[in-house]
Amino acid sequence: MTEDDDIDGLAAEYALGSLTPAERRHVGDLCKTDAALAAAIAAWERRLAPLSDRLPGVPPPHDLLDKVLSRISGPAAQAAGSGDVAALRRTSGRRWGLAVGAGTLAACLALAIAWFYAHPRLPVQARMDCSRHYKNFWANLDRDKYDRISAEQLAAVSRMALRAYDACQAGDEQDAKSLFDRLQRVKV
Amino acid sequence: MPVSRQDLVDALERTARGDVAAFKTVYAATSVKLYGIVIRILGRSDLADEVLQEVYVRVWQCASEFDPAASSPITWLATIARNRALDEARRNTMRSARSLDDCPELLQVRSEDDPSASLEQNKQLRRLQTCLDGLEPEKKEIVLLAYYHGMTREEMASRLQRPLATVKTWLRRSLAQLKDCLGQ
Numbered sequence: 001m002t003e004d005d006d007i008d009g010l011a012a013e014y015a016l017g018s019l020t021p022a023e024r025r026h027v028g029d030l031c032k033t034d035a036a037l038a039a040a041i042a043a044w045e046r047r048l049a050p051l052s053d054r055l056p057g058v059p060p061p062h063d064l065l066d067k068v069l070s071r072i073s074g075p076a077a078q079a080a081g082s083g084d085v086a087a088l089r090r091t092s093g094r095r096w097g098l099a100v101g102a103g104t105l106a107a108c109l110a111l112a113i114a115w116f117y118a119h120p121r122l123p124v125q126a127r128m129d130c131s132r133h134y135k136n137f138w139a140n141l142d143r144d145k146y147d148r149i150s151a152e153q154l155a156a157v158s159r160m161a162l163r164a165y166d167a168c169q170a171g172d173e174q175d176a177k178s179l180f181d182r183l184q185r186v187k188v
Numbered sequence: 189m190p191v192s193r194q195d196l197v198d199a200l201e202r203t204a205r206g207d208v209a210a211f212k213t214v215y216a217a218t219s220v221k222l223y224g225i226v227i228r229i230l231g232r233s234d235l236a237d238e239v240l241q242e243v244y245v246r247v248w249q250c251a252s253e254f255d256p257a258a259s260s261p262i263t264w265l266a267t268i269a270r271n272r273a274l275d276e277a278r279r280n281t282m283r284s285a286r287s288l289d290d291c292p293e294l295l296q297v298r299s300e301d302d303p304s305a306s307l308e309q310n311k312q313l314r315r316l317q318t319c320l321d322g323l324e325p326e327k328k329e330i331v332l333l334a335y336y337h338g339m340t341r342e343e344m345a346s347r348l349q350r351p352l353a354t355v356k357t358w359l360r361r362s363l364a365q366l367k368d369c370l371g372q
Contacts, residue, residue, distance in 0.1 A: 008364075008367075009363070009364075012360075012363040012364075012367070013334075013359060013360075013363070016331065016335055016359070016363065017229070017270065017274045017277075017334045017335060017338040017339075018340055018341050018344070018359055019278075019340065019341075020278070020340050020341070020342065021278035021279065021340075024274065024275070024278050046259065046263070047316075047366070047367065047370055048316075048335060049259070049263045049267070049312075050312045050313040050315075050316045051332075051335050052221075052262075052263070052266040052270070053262075054313065055221070055228070055336070056224055057220030057221045057223065058220065058223045058224040058227055059219075059220050059223065060219050060220070060223040060237070060240055061237060064219070064237060064240060064241060065215050065219070065244075067241050068215070068241050068244040068245060068248075069208070071241060071245050072211075072245055072248045072249075175279055179279075182238065
């Protein structure tokens with residue numbers, strides 16, 4: 001990014017989707033503390049929103065709702081008591097409120113909360129132990145499943161695990177956590 | 189499944205209170221639209237499936253954040269879906285580099301009103317259409333390529349065989365022109 005990157009230009013490109021991975025992460029980080037940037041992003045999202053209105057829909061797989069329902073009724077929700085998911089949500093929301101500050105605007109909060117809920121088992125500020133995550137994945141891989149999957153599937157899983165480890169070592173914890181989290185859900 | 193804006197607002201409010209039936213209503217009314225958004229950006233059904241699951245998990249967990257005074261339900265949901273898909277696209281370099289060649293109609297903003305949209309939505313769409321039509325064709329194309337397919341400047345520069353700096357300049361000027369035209 002260069003110094004001539006004005007706030008509105010960055011916000012516009014963030015909302016449009018044309019930033020590079022590094023720029024997108026940078027802007028995502030910046031808007032957690034920059035209310036003007038967050039507001040500019042929200043304004044651009046509103047300006048461009050009509051483009052989504054005319055987009056033809058595509059039916060998702062039939063079993064996708066069941067997968068979502070199983071995730072929202074998973075261990076985290078059950079731990080709070082099966083009938084009190086709303087309370088869990090309120091508690092977690094307060095934790096984020098403390099983490100990001102009371103004045104955080106919706107555009108940033110949406111990003112932050114999405115990240116938090118995607119990684120509920122990891123403390124927000126914890127430093128990742130890259131080696132432990134990587135080795136745990138292979139140690140916990142079910143031997144029976146390993147025998148059943150193809151070499152191609154195993155290679156794909158291996159690549160994802162390596163990407164997670166590399167991202168972790170490079171200090172990109174958000175990327176690493178996302179990949180490790182996905183690996184845990186991979187059905188091999 | 190056609191559901192009115194007010195019905196969707198009500199369903200989101202009940203979802204925020206932990207009503208699973210209401211959540212299913214939200215899913216039934218919006219999943220086709222949101223899947224259309226994420227799969228165009230990601231170009232791979234396995235990634236799109238995963239992202240759409242995460243989007244709805246987030247909707248379940250954060251439905252109380254929805255503010256009907258600030259946006260329509262579908263705009264709020266589409267913004268969550270787009271942002272999540274864009275994050276995944278930037279993270280996953282193996283996504284297919286889709287072009288608009290396979291769906292050129294996306295470069296043409298529909299001129300007729302959407303009967304399922306509100307009067308205000310159709311008005312906003314017509315206004316945006318007029319402003320987009322005010323851009324030169326190649327500049328209009330890069331705006332739509334980024335919006336619908338999440339293409340980065342680099343990907344667009346490669347597709348259009350233009351220098352990267354040129355594409356960035358075009359984008360910034362086009363967006364500034366759009367903002368002026370929209371008057372917002």
